[in-house]
Amino acid sequence: MRFMVAYDTMEATRNTYAWMGATARTMASYPSLAMAPLPVFKLMAAWGEVTERSFQRMVVKPDWHIRPISGEDGRDHPVTVETVVEKPFGDLIRFAVQGREPMARRILLVAPMSGHYATLLRSTVVSLLPDADVYVTDWHNARDIPVSAGKFDIEDYTLYLVDFMKTLGPDINVIAVCQPAPLTLAATALLAEREPEAQPRTLTLIGGPIDPDAAATDVTDFGRRVTMGQLEQSMLQRVGFQHAGVGRMVYPGLLQLSSFMSMNAETHGKAMWNQVLAVAGGTASDQDKHNTFYDEYLAVMDMTAEFYLSTVERIFKGLEIAQNRFVVDGHQVDIGKITSVAVKTVEGGKDDISAPGQCVAALDLLTGLPEEKKASYLEPDAGHYGIFAGGSWRRNIRPLVLEFIDANTNAGSPRSARPAKLHVVEDDRTDAPGPNVAV
Structure with a gap:
């Protein structure tokens, strides 16, 4: 049962950060605040937008979005x-x-x-x-x-x-x-x-x-370093009641994502802050390099x-x-x-x-x-x-x-x-922020 509690605690934490982001974005976007010439409100709204999107996408399976050929x-x-x-x-x-x-x-x-x-x-x-x-x-x-x-x-x-x-x-x-x-x-x-x-x-x-x-x-x-017993105790949790797989023992995607992020915490932190500045400055877009990369990177199973x-x-x-x-x-x-x-x-x-x-x-x-x-x-x-x-x-x-x-x-x-010639180039992630995805 403690494994199920741990699973639901991780999901509750993710939900809380998504709520905090949405709240910050909404509160800092009140029209009346625009009369105060303080950049902190723009930064607050931008932080909220980036945070909300980051934590919301963790539980959403991305669409393929394949364009016409x-x-x-x-x-x-x-x-x-x-x-x-x-x-x-x-x-x-x-x-x-x-x-x-x-x-x-x-x-x-x-x-x-x-x-x-x-x-x-x-x-x-x-x-x-x-x-x-x-x-x-x-x-x-x-x-x-x-x-x-x-x-x-x-x-x-x-x-x-x-x-x-x-x-x-x-x-x-x-x-x-x-x-x-x-x-x-x-x-x-x-x-x-x-x-x-x-x-x-x-x-x-x-x-x-x-x-x-x-x-x-x-x-x-x-x-090599860890034993199988250590993995069972530290990496496995039971799925909570809100999902169809309730009771199934799993290695949670959120747990693996936290491991990925911690390995390159400075790189990810810098990428997120740069995106906050871009949103605040009006230079970010829904499909910019940051969002294209992290929409996939943060979506875990x-x-x-x-x-x-x-x-x-x-x-x-x-x-x-x-x-x-x-x-x-x-x-x-x-x-x-x-x-x-x-x-x-x-x-x-x-x-x-x-x-x-x-x-x-x-x-x-x-x-x-x-x-x-x-x-x-x-x-x-x-x-x-x-x-x-x-x-x-x-x-x-x-x-x-x-x-x-x-x-x-x-x-x-x-x-x-015929020669292997690429007709369509849709996604260039060579210079995307963040490290190589561990797969």
Whole structure:
């Protein structure tokens, strides 16, 4: 019960700060105060606006907001989000470009389940849509899933990926971003053993902890320092009564967000104060760089306790993927069984979440895959976020990934063979305030 009290206390604190922000904004905006030539009232209203928005967005799932895609016919084609497979803990969704013929390239983006929503990959989706049909794993907030839905750990996650790949068929090209990279590799190996005809054409692993011991980071050091008992006592809470998942044990998104913020408290504090000054000076806008970044960064979701604990215990501490000892549903997965899926790894030279060496370790595990079907790329100046959504992704990594897909598929369509040219640039977060998002 104390865990439930802790969960509701965090939510009450968030609610209080949102109320304080709204109150300050409202009180400092009374017309009569405009007669007093004191800048403090403008600053108070600006502080209230920034504070209210910051704490309100923490419990709201961001919308995808995908703009129309320009087609070769010279028209703009609206994009709608369609659910292909619906499951309790996550859906497979498709970005349907209205009025456009099916594309030769079909891509499944495996989004991380690490405290942020799949919308973290919005700019990645936007960059790929002009040249491919795009699907995404849309994971659900654990607090909204009834206890009756059962558990969800890394084995269940892997089986979800297997089902999604089987649904999309063997002509799909899979791109896994960070946290799901080792589990996506395991899901592909499981298909190679059980249903080889359902394997994807290509698999691209971006900044994932295949072997966390290959290069130490703060994330891997934390995994070594704490015991599982300490994690259970300090990181887990029970969902409160106001949510559908009442009673479910979770790793709360708000708790993870507080950890993220504390790691770069000075940077975030400066960004928030600069935004207050911008609002007070009338230079801020609803979609400026600050709001674009923090609308996503502050929107967090809860993870099931079993998923969080099994990730730490089996991926980071036990190194089950790194040592090819991963077991799913009682069956030991052999990554060496992958013999026909072309695999590419992508790493960032300045990645402080999954450091260079952790992801490329996957290629050594692919003992049954010919060398010509293996590839790796290191973007020297890219941080963690930049390798899948920033300027480095758009300018350098994305074209290489599409070329890798085309080189290892037999689509034979002029559409798939054309150069990977980005038609639409919607979101540039390369210079956004704040650190790389830990995913």
